Amino acid sequence: MPQTATEPARRTAPKQERVQQLIDAALVTIAEHGLSGTTTALLTQQAGLSAGIINLHFGSKDKLMEATLESLIAEHRSHWMSALDAAADDPAARLWALIEAHFAPDICTPTKIAVWFAFFGEARHRATYRRISESFDTERSDFMDDCCERLVAEGGYSALDPERLSHLIESMADGLWLDMLLYPDEVSVDSMRDQMRTQFSYFFPRHFTAPTAPFSPSDPKTP
Amino acid sequence: MPQTATEPARRTAPKQERVQQLIDAALVTIAEHGLSGTTTALLTQQAGLSAGIINLHFGSKDKLMEATLESLIAEHRSHWMSALDAAADDPAARLWALIEAHFAPDICTPTKIAVWFAFFGEARHRATYRRISESFDTERSDFMDDCCERLVAEGGYSALDPERLSHLIESMADGLWLDMLLYPDEVSVDSMRDQMRTQFSYFFPRHFTAPTAPFSPSDPKTP
Amino acid sequence: MPQTATEPARRTAPKQERVQQLIDAALVTIAEHGLSGTTTALLTQQAGLSAGIINLHFGSKDKLMEATLESLIAEHRSHWMSALDAAADDPAARLWALIEAHFAPDICTPTKIAVWFAFFGEARHRATYRRISESFDTERSDFMDDCCERLVAEGGYSALDPERLSHLIESMADGLWLDMLLYPDEVSVDSMRDQMRTQFSYFFPRHFTAPTAPFSPSDPKTP
Amino acid sequence: MPQTATEPARRTAPKQERVQQLIDAALVTIAEHGLSGTTTALLTQQAGLSAGIINLHFGSKDKLMEATLESLIAEHRSHWMSALDAAADDPAARLWALIEAHFAPDICTPTKIAVWFAFFGEARHRATYRRISESFDTERSDFMDDCCERLVAEGGYSALDPERLSHLIESMADGLWLDMLLYPDEVSVDSMRDQMRTQFSYFFPRHFTAPTAPFSPSDPKTP
DNA sequence: CATGAATGAGTCTTCATTCAT
DNA sequence: AATGAATGAAGACTCATTCAT
Numbered sequence: 029m030p031q032t033a034t035e036p037a038r039r040t041a042p043k044q045e046r047v048q049q050l051i052d053a054a055l056v057t058i059a060e061h062g063l064s065g066t067t068t069a070l071l072t073q074q075a076g077l078s079a080g081i082i083n084l085h086f087g088s089k090d091k092l093m094e095a096t097l098e099s100l101i102a103e104h105r106s107h108w109m110s111a112l113d114a115a116a117d118d119p120a121a122r123l124w125a126l127i128e129a130h131f132a133p134d135i136c137t138p139t140k141i142a143v144w145f146a147f148f149g150e151a152r153h154r155a156t157y158r159r160i161s162e163s164f165d166t167e168r169s170d171f172m173d174d175c176c177e178r179l180v181a182e183g184g185y186s187a188l189d190p191e192r193l194s195h196l197i198e199s200m201a202d203g204l205w206l207d208m209l210l211y212p213d214e215v216s217v218d219s220m221r222d223q224m225r226t227q228f229s230y231f232f233p234r235h236f237t238a239p240t241a242p243f244s245p246s247d248p249k250t251p
Numbered sequence: 252m253p254q255t256a257t258e259p260a261r262r263t264a265p266k267q268e269r270v271q272q273l274i275d276a277a278l279v280t281i282a283e284h285g286l287s288g289t290t291t292a293l294l295t296q297q298a299g300l301s302a303g304i305i306n307l308h309f310g311s312k313d314k315l316m317e318a319t320l321e322s323l324i325a326e327h328r329s330h331w332m333s334a335l336d337a338a339a340d341d342p343a344a345r346l347w348a349l350i351e352a353h354f355a356p357d358i359c360t361p362t363k364i365a366v367w368f369a370f371f372g373e374a375r376h377r378a379t380y381r382r383i384s385e386s387f388d389t390e391r392s393d394f395m396d397d398c399c400e401r402l403v404a405e406g407g408y409s410a411l412d413p414e415r416l417s418h419l420i421e422s423m424a425d426g427l428w429l430d431m432l433l434y435p436d437e438v439s440v441d442s443m444r445d446q447m448r449t450q451f452s453y454f455f456p457r458h459f460t461a462p463t464a465p466f467s468p469s470d471p472k473t474p
Numbered sequence: 475m476p477q478t479a480t481e482p483a484r485r486t487a488p489k490q491e492r493v494q495q496l497i498d499a500a501l502v503t504i505a506e507h508g509l510s511g512t513t514t515a516l517l518t519q520q521a522g523l524s525a526g527i528i529n530l531h532f533g534s535k536d537k538l539m540e541a542t543l544e545s546l547i548a549e550h551r552s553h554w555m556s557a558l559d560a561a562a563d564d565p566a567a568r569l570w571a572l573i574e575a576h577f578a579p580d581i582c583t584p585t586k587i588a589v590w591f592a593f594f595g596e597a598r599h600r601a602t603y604r605r606i607s608e609s610f611d612t613e614r615s616d617f618m619d620d621c622c623e624r625l626v627a628e629g630g631y632s633a634l635d636p637e638r639l640s641h642l643i644e645s646m647a648d649g650l651w652l653d654m655l656l657y658p659d660e661v662s663v664d665s666m667r668d669q670m671r672t673q674f675s676y677f678f679p680r681h682f683t684a685p686t687a688p689f690s691p692s693d694p695k696t697p
Numbered sequence: 698m699p700q701t702a703t704e705p706a707r708r709t710a711p712k713q714e715r716v717q718q719l720i721d722a723a724l725v726t727i728a729e730h731g732l733s734g735t736t737t738a739l740l741t742q743q744a745g746l747s748a749g750i751i752n753l754h755f756g757s758k759d760k761l762m763e764a765t766l767e768s769l770i771a772e773h774r775s776h777w778m779s780a781l782d783a784a785a786d787d788p789a790a791r792l793w794a795l796i797e798a799h800f801a802p803d804i805c806t807p808t809k810i811a812v813w814f815a816f817f818g819e820a821r822h823r824a825t826y827r828r829i830s831e832s833f834d835t836e837r838s839d840f841m842d843d844c845c846e847r848l849v850a851e852g853g854y855s856a857l858d859p860e861r862l863s864h865l866i867e868s869m870a871d872g873l874w875l876d877m878l879l880y881p882d883e884v885s886v887d888s889m890r891d892q893m894r895t896q897f898s899y900f901f902p903r904h905f906t907a908p909t910a911p912f913s914p915s916d917p918k919t920p
Numbered sequence: 921c922a923t924g925a926a927t928g929a930g931t932c933t934t935c936a937t938t939c940a941t
Numbered sequence: 942a943a944t945g946a947a948t949g950a951a952g953a954c955t956c957a958t959t960c961a962t
Contacts, residue, residue, distance in 0.1 A: 046921090062373030064287030068957060078923045083958060090957095142374065149372020151433060152365050153285040161433070191466045192449045199446070202429045203422030209371060210381065223422070226415045231453065243414045269946085291932060301948045306933060308946095492942090508819035510733030514936060524944045529937060531942095536936095588820065595818020597879060598811050599731040607879070637912045638895045645892070648875045649868030655817060656827065669868070672861045677899065689860045715925085737953060747927045752954060754925095 046085055047095070049075050054096040059142035063093070063150055094156055097147050100140060101164045107135050108168060119179035120235040123197075126172060127224050130201050131217045138212040145209050172198060183235055193231065200227055269308055270318070272298050277319040282365035286316070286373060320370050321383055323363060328387045330358050335394060342401035343458040346420075349395060350447050353424050354440045361435035368432045395421060406458055416454065423450055492531055493541070495521050500542040505588035509539070509596055540602055543593050546586060547610045553581050554614060565625035566681040569643075572618060573670050576647050577663045584658035591655050618644060629681060639677065646673055715754055716764070718744050723765040728811035732762070732819060766816050767829055769809060774833045776804050781840060788847035789904040792866075795841060796893050799870050800886045807881035814878045841867060852904055862900065869896060 053075035057066045068082050068089050075081070086092040108129035115125035129135065151158045176194040179185065204220045222243075228236035276298035280289045291305055291312050298304070309315040331352035338348035353359065370376040399417040402408065427443045445466075451459035499521035503512045514528050514535050521527070532538040554575035561571035575581065597604045622640040626632065650666045668689075674682035722744035726735045737758050741748055755761040777798035784794035798804065816822040845863040848854065873889045891912075897905035 043921090060374060062286075062375060064285075064373065065375065067955085069955095079925090079957095080923060080959080081921095084922070088957080145368070146372045148429065148432060149369045150285045150287070152435070153283065153288055158433070165433075188453070189449065189461075189466060192446065195466075196423065196446060196450055199426030199430060200419065200423050201426065203424065203426030206371070206425045206429065207422060210377065223415065223419060226412065227419055230411070238412070243412060243418075266946090290930085292930095302932090302950090303934080303948060304946090307948095312932065489942090506820060508733075508821060510731075510819065511821065513934085515934095525936095525946090526938080526944060527942095530944095534936080591814065592818045594875065594878060595815045596731045596733070598881070599729065599734055604879070611879075634899070635895065635907070635912060638892065641912075642869065642892060642896055645872030645876060646865065646869050647872065649870065649872030652817070652871045652875065653868060656823065669861065669865060672858065673865055676857070684858070689858060689864075712925090736951085738951095748929090748953090749927060749955080750925090753927095758953065 043085065046077075046081065049077070050082060050085060050092060051096050051099050054092055055100075055139055055143050058093075058096070058146050059139040063146045066093075094160070096143070097157060097160055100143060100147075101160060104129075104135055105164060105167070107132055108171075112171065119175045119182060120232065123172070123175040123179060124228070124236070126168070126175070127197075127201065127228075128221065131204075131221050131224070133217055136205070136208065136217050136220070138208065141205055141209050141212070144205070169194070169198065179232065179235070183232060185232060188231065197224075197227070200224065266308065269300075269304070272300070273305065273308060273315060274319050274322050277315055278323075278362055278366055281319070281369050282362040286369040286376070289316075316376070317379055319366070320376060320380060323366060323370075324380070324384050324387060327358055328391075330355055331391060342398045342405060343455065346395070346398040346402060347451070347459075349391070349398070350420075350424065350451075351444065354427075354444050354447070356440055359428070359431065359440050359443070361431065364428055364431050364435070367428070392417070392421070402455060402458070406455060408455060411454065420447075420450070423447065489531065492523075492527070495523070496528065496531060496538060497542050497545050500538055501546075501585055501589050504539075504542070504592050505585040509592045512539075540606070542589070543603060543606055546589060546593075547606060550575075550581055551610060551613070553578055554617075558617065565621045565628060566678065569618070569621040569625060570674070570682075572614070572621070573643075573647065573674075574667065577650075577667050577670070579663055582651070582654065582663050582666070584654065587651055587655050587658075590651070615640070615644065625678065625681070629678060631678060634677065643670075643673070646670065712754065715746075715750070718746070719751065719754060719761060720765050720768050723761055724769075724808055724812055727762075727765070727815050728808040732815040732822070735762075762822070763825055765812070766822060766826060769812060769816075770826070770830050770833060773804055774837075776801055777837060788844045788851060789901065792841070792844040792848060793897070793905075795837070795844070796866075796870065796897075797890065800873075800890050800893070802886055805874070805877065805886050805889070807877065810874055810877050810881070813874070838863070838867070848901060848904070852901060854901060857900065866893075866896070869893065 050071070053071050054066070057071045057074050061067075061070060069079065071089075071092075072079055072081055082089055082092055086095060108126050111125040111129040111132075112122055115121045147157050147161065151161065173191065173194045176197070177190040180188050180190040180193065201224065204215075204223060208215045208220065218241075222239035222241055225236060225239045229238040273294070276294050277289070280294045280297050284293060291302065294312075294315075295302055295304055305312055305315055309318060331349055334348040334352035334355075335345060338345045370380055396414065396417045399413040399420070403411050403413040403416070424447065427438075427446060431438045431443065441464075445462035445464055448459060448462045452461040496517070499517050500512070503517045503520050507513075507516060515525065517535075517538075518525055518527055528535055528538055532541060554572050557571040557575040557578075558568055561567045593603050593607065597607065619637065619640045622643070623636040626634050626636040626639065647670065650661075650669060654661045654666065664687075668685040668687055671682060671685045675684040719740070722740050723735070726740045726743045730736075730739060737748065737751055740758075740761075741750055744750070751758055751761055755764060777795055780794040780798035780801075781791060784791045816826055842860065842863045845859040845866070849857050849859040849862065870893065873884075873892060877884045877889065887910075891908035891910055894905060894908045898907040
C-alpha cells in the first residue's frame with residue numbers, strides 16, 4: 029500500500045523520500061495509537077519498511093517524533109504564509125485568510141488534528157515539543173495581532189480592544205480544533221469556518237456577514 | 252508530599268481513602284511526566300506507597316488511569332452543577348456561573364489541565380472520555396443553549412443566533428484551556444475569566460461590561 | 475461451603491481442625507491448578523479462610539505443601555497397614571490386600587492421584603518431597619517383596635523370580651495410577667483392580683482367577 | 698554447554714535452529730528446576746541467549762512450554778514408528794520393537810522422563826498433552842492391540858485375553874518410567890528392558906526368554 | 921542503503937509474607 | 942486465633958536500539 033503501481037519498491041531511495049515516508053507513517057500511527065502507543069514496530073510496519081530504518085535515518089525514535097512535529101508546523105506555516113501572500117493588502121481579507129488556512133482541508137484533517145493534540149498533551153514534559161511549537165505560534169500571533177489592530181483602527185471599531193480580540197479569535201480557533209479532535213465524525217471544516225465567520229460578523233459587522241447556511245455542528249450527515 | 256506531619260502513613264486505611272490517594276498521585280504524576288512517562292514506580296512513589304498497591308486497589312495501571320479521568324470528569328460536573336444551583340434564575344447570571352465554574356481555581360489548575368489534555372492526546376483515552384462524559388456534556392450543552400436562547404430572547408439580542416452563540420462560547424472556553432496548557436506560567440484563571448467577560452461584553456453589552464483590568468495574558472507575575 | 479449447618483463458622487477453632495481444613499483445601503487446589511498454580515489466595519479461598527492463615531498455622535506455604543504430601547502418605551500407609559492386619563496370614567491374601575488398598579475408593583480418587591503426580595513431577599528438584607515419599611515406598615516394598623517371596627516358595631511357583639515379580643507388580647500398579655491421572659473419566663478403580671487380578675491370575679493361576687467382568691478400561695459409561 | 702567450542706554464538710541463525718535451541722534449553726531447565734522453577738531468566742541463560750528471545754520466537758513462555766511438550770511427543774512417536782517399520786512382520790518382533798522404542802537411550806533419559814512427568818503433574822498441561830497426543834496414543838495402542846491379538850492367536854496363547862494383555866503391557870511400561878523418574882540413579886534403561894522381558898517371558902514363554910542378567914534395579918553402578 | 925534477528929534495560933504484574941487491628 | 946490491607950522481591954513481557962548480513 030505504500031507503493032504505487034508505477035513505482036515499485038526500491039531497496040534504495042533518496043534519503044529525502046524515506047524521511048517523508050516515515051513522517052507520513054508517523055502521522056497515521058500517532059493519530060491511531062497515540063504518542064505512547066506508537067512503537068517503532070507499528071510505525072515501520074505502517075511505512076512498509078524494516079525495523080532498523082528509523083534509527084538509520086533519524087538516529088532515534090524521538091528524533092522522528094520531533095521531525096514529525098516540525099513537519100506539521102512547517103506545513104501549517106507555509107499554508108498560512110501563502111494565504112497571507114495571496115490575500116489583498118486589506119486587514120479584513122488578511123485576517124480571514126489566516127482563518128481559512130487554519131481550517132483548510134489539507135491542514136485540518138482528523139489525523140493531523142489528532143497528532144497536534146498528541147504533541148500538546150506531552151508538551152509540558154518535553155521541552156523540545158514546547159519550544160518548537162512556541163516559535164511557530166508566536167509568529168502567527170504577531171500577524172494576527174497586526175491584522176486586528178489595523179482592522180480596528182482602519183475599520184472604525186474603536187470600541188474593541190485589538191489585543192484581546194486577537195487572542196479571542198485564536199482561542200476560538202483552538203477550541204474548534206478541540207471539537208474536531210473529540211468529535212471527528214460530527215464536525216466538518218465547513219461548519220467550523222461558518223462558526224468563525226459568525227464570530228467575525230458579530231465583531232466586524234461592516235466587514236463580515238453571517239454565513240447563510242443553517243447551524244449544524246453535529247451530525248452533518250443526518251439532515 | 253507523600254505524608255503530612257500530622258498524619259503519618261498508616262498500614263491500614265479505608266479503601267476509599269487509598270483509592271483517592273492513588274488518583275491524586277496519578278494527577279500529579281501525569282501532569283509532571285505525561286501519560287507515557289507515568290510508570291507505576293513513579294506513581295506509587297508519589298503516593299508514598301508500595302509497588303503492589305495499584306494492582307491491589309485497581310487491578311491494573313490502566314484501570315487507575317481510567318479512574319483518574321473519571322474523577323476529573325465527575326469533579327468538573329459537580330462543580331458546574333453546584334454553580335448552576337447557586338446562581339439566580341436569570342439567564343445572564345446562569346451563563347456566567349457556568350463560565351466561572353469552568354475557570355474555578357479548583358478545576359482549572361495547571362496540573363488538572365495538563366491531565367485533561369494528556370488524556371485527549373491519546374485516541375484510546377479519548378474514546379473513554381467520550382463514553383464517560385457523553386451524558387454530562389450533553390447536559391451542560393443543553394443548559395448553555397437554554398441560557399443563550401433565553402438571554403437572546405429576553406435581553407433583546409435578536410440579531411444573534413443563540414445556538415451558534417452557545418457553541419462559540421464553549422469553543423472559546425476550551426480554547427482558553429489549551430492556552431493554559433501551553434503557557435501555564437503566563438496565563439491565570441483571572442486573565443481567562445476576563446477574556447470571557449470581554450467576549451460577553453461584545454455579545455451582550457447590556458448585561459456584561461468589559462473587565463477593567465488591562466489585558467495581560469502574558470507574564471502577569473512579572474510586573 | 476466449608477461449614478455445615480450445624481457447625482457455624484467459629485473465629486477460633488482447635489489448631490488441629492484448621493490444619494486439616496487447610497490440607498483438604500490444598501488437595502483440591504493442587505489437583506485443580508497444579509502445584510505451581512496453587513497460590514495462597516486460591517487455597518485460602520477454597521478453605522473459606524483469610525489470607526494470613528497459612529503462615530499462621532504452617533509458617534509458610536512450602537510447609538503446608540509438605541504437610542499435604544505427608545498427610546497423603548500417612549493416609550495411604552494407614553490404609554494398607556490396616557488391610558494387611560485384617561488379611562489372613564497367607565501370602566496371596568496379604569498380596570491382594572495390598573493391591574486392594576492401593577485402589578481403594580478413598581485412596582484412589584482423581585483428586586488424590588492428581589496431587590500424587592503433582593508431587594512426583596517436582597520430586598527431582600525438591601529433596602524434601604523425594605525424601606518423604608522414599609521412606610514410604612520402601613516400607614511397602616518390603617512387605618510386597620516378602621509376600622512375593624513367600625507366595626513363590628510356598629505356592630510352588632519356583633519358575634518365577636520373586637524379586638522381579640514384586641517389582642513388576644508395583645510398576646503395574648503405578649502405571650494404572652498414571653492411567654487414572656491422564657484419563658480420569660475413562661478409568662475406574664474397579665477396572666484397575668480387575669486388571670491387577672488378571673495379571674495375578676497369569677502369575678499365580680492356582681491362587682487367583684481372572685475377573686469375570688468383561689474388559690472395559692475406556693469409556694465405561696458408554697456400553 | 699551454552700555453546701560448543703567449534704560453533705560460537707552467532708547473532709543470526711535460521712529460525713528453526715533457534716527454536717530447537719530453546720526447546721533443548723527448556724528440556725534441561727525443566728528437568729533441573731521443575732516446571733514452576735523454570736524462569737525465563739534461567740532458561741535463556743541455559744540457552745546462552747538473551748532475555749527477549751523467548752518472546753521473539755514463541756510469543757510467550759507458555760507457548761515455549763507447549764512446544765517443548767509437543768516436541769517430546771513428536772520425538773516419541775517418530776521413534777516407535779521407525780522401530781515398527783524396521784521390525785520383521787512378526788507379532789512378537791513388533792511387540793518387542795515397540796517396547797525397545799519406549800526404553801531407547803534417546804527417549805528414555807532421566808532428563809526427558811523428568812519433563813514428561815513435570816507436564817503430567819499439572820492439570821493444565823495434562824489437558825494439552827491429551828489434546829496433542831490423542832491421535833498418536835490411540836494409534837500406538839492399536840498397534841499394540843494388534844500385535845497382542847496376533848501373538849495370542851498365532852502363538853497359541855489362548856488362555857490370555859489379548860486386550861487386557863495389551864493394556865497390562867502399556868501400564869507396566871508407564872510404571873517403569875515412573876520408576877526412572879523417582880530413582881534416576883538406580884534405574885537404567887537396561888534394567889527396565891530386562892523387567893519387560895521378564896514379564897514377556899512369563900506371558901509368552903515360547904517367544905521370549907527371561908533375561909540372563911541378575912535382577913538389579915537398584916544401584917547398578919556400584920558393584 | 922536496507923534488513924530483521926537479537927539484545928537487554930525498563931515495565932507491569934503476581935503473590936508469599938508481614939503486621940496492625 | 943484470625944483477619945486482610947499492605948508490602949516488595951521476583952517474574953514475564955515490551956520495545957527502542959544494535960549489528961551481522
